[in-house]
Amino acid sequence: MGKKNIEKNTLPYWLLYNYSIKLHDLFYREVYYINKPNKSNAKPHILTPNHQNALMDAMAVGYALKQPLVFLARSDIFKKKAIASILYFLKILPIYRIRDGFDSLKNNQETFEHTVRVLNNKRALVILPEGNHFGAKRLRTLKKGFARIAFSSEIAGNEEIDLQIVPVAIDYSKYDSFFSRLTVVFGEPFPLKPYMESYKEKPQIAINEITKELSDRLKSHIIHIETEDFYNESLLAAEVYAETKEPGFTNSVQARRFNKQKTTAQALNSAETHNPEKWNEIIQNAGILKKKTKGLPHEIIGSKPCSKNIFYFILSLLISPLALPGLVIFGPFWYLPVWFVNKKIKDVQFRTSVRYGMYIFLFLIEFIGILIYLFTSYTPGLAMMIFFTTVITGVLSIKIFQLNYWYFLKAKWFKRIKQYPELKDVKANMIENIDNLLDSSNNE
DSSP, X not given: OOGGGTTSOOHHHHHHHHHHHHHHHHTOSEEEEESOOXXXXXOSEEEEEOOSSXXXXXXXXXXXXXXXXXXXXXXXXXXXXXXXXXXXXXXXXXXXXGGGOGGGGGGHHHHHHHHHHHHHTTOOEEOOTTOSOOSSSOOOOOOSHHHHHHHHHHHHTTTOSOOEEXXXXXXXXXXXXXXXXXXXXXXXXXXXXXXXXXXXXXXXXXHHHHHHHHHHHHHHHSOOOOOSTTHHHHHHHHHHHHHHHSOOOSHHHHHHHHHHHHHHHHHHHHHHHHOHHHHHHHHHHHHHHHHHTTTOOHHHHTSOOOTHHHHHHHHHHHTGGGGHHHHHHHHHHHHHHHHHHHHHOOXXXXXXXXXXXXXXXXXXXHHHHHHHHHHHXXXXXXXXXHHHHHHHHHHHHHHHHHHHHHHHHHHHHHHHHHHOTHHHHHHHHHHHHHHHHHHHHHHO
C-alpha cells in the first residue's frame, strides 16, 4: 500500500492494526474514550490532539475511534525510500516546510490531493498542532501548519469538503509507567467554512484566527497547569481532589472526574493571581502530600486508606502462581524493552513509544515461533487450542501482576498514613480549601 491508495485498507494493515490495538489496551490499567464522534454522521474532519507523549498520542486517537486514520508528519523522516514505504504503509503522509528547501514546498500539492481523497472517503486526518511533544499538562503555542493544511485541502477539494476541526484532549495519569490511566476526550467539531472568505482575502489573518479558536478550545478541554515553579504541587492538588470526589471505574465516572480535575486546575491557575492566600495554602498542603507520599500515584492518594487492602494484597499474592506460565513464556519479552528504554532512552515521554514498538515486534516474532512449533508438533485443531490458551495465560499474568501491584500500593498508602497520621488532616484541609475555591469561582 503506497500513498496513492493510502485511504484504503489492505489485509496486512488490517491484521497489524487489530494486533497492535490489543497490545495497546494491555499497556494501560484503565482506558477511557469520552464523547467519541458518531462515525455515520461525521463530516470530513481533522483531529487535532494535544501532544504530550510522543507516538503514543497518535496511537491513542487512532485506537479510540476503532478505525484507521491518516497522519501528517514532517517530510525529513521520509528521505530514505525504505523508511518512506513503511510510513506510507502506516498511513503517514509528508508535509514539506520552508526549512526543507523552498523548492520542496511544491510537493505539498501532491499531499493535499491525497488528503482530499482521504477526506472524501470519510477517513479522518490527524495533525498534532503543538508540533513536538512536551511532558507537562499545559497547552503550548500552536503551530500554524494545521491551519494551512486545512485551508489548502479545502481549496484543493473545490471548497466542497465542508471540513471540520475536532479538538481532542489526551491525558495520561503517568507518562512512562505500566498500568497508567489513559483518557481521550473528543471536543465538539467546528467548521472551517466561516473562515474561507477571510482566507482568500487575507490568508494570514484567517490562519491566525482559526489557530486562536483551536487553541482556546483545546485549552478548555485539557488539564492545563500554568504555573511552572509549583507545577507538581498544583497538578497533585487537582488530581487528588478529583480522585477523592469521583471514585469509580466507569466511563461516565471518568468523564466527571476528568472534568473535576480540569476545573480545579483552571481555578488554581486563576487563584495564583486573584486569591494568593488560598492558593498558597493549597500548594503547601499539596507539597506536604508530595513529600510524604513519594512513590504513590495520585489515584492511591485520592482513595481512602483501609486496613482491608493489606488483606487484599496478601490474597492477590496467593493467586500469583496462576501467572507463572505466562511469566515464563512471555516475561523476558515483556521486561527486555523496559530494561532497554530505561537504559538507553533519555526522553521520558519517548520511552513508552519505543517500548510499545518493541512489544509489537518482539511478541509478533514470539507468536510466529510458537505457532510454527505447535503446527509441526500437533494437529491443527489442537495446535490452535494450545496457542490461544498460551495467549490467555500471558494476558492473565499481566492482569495478576497489575492486581498485585495495585493492592501493594494501597497497602503502602495505609502504612504511610499510620506512619504520618497528620497526612489525613493535610489532605482533608486541601480538599476543603479547593471546595471553597471552586464555590467562590462559581459565585463570581
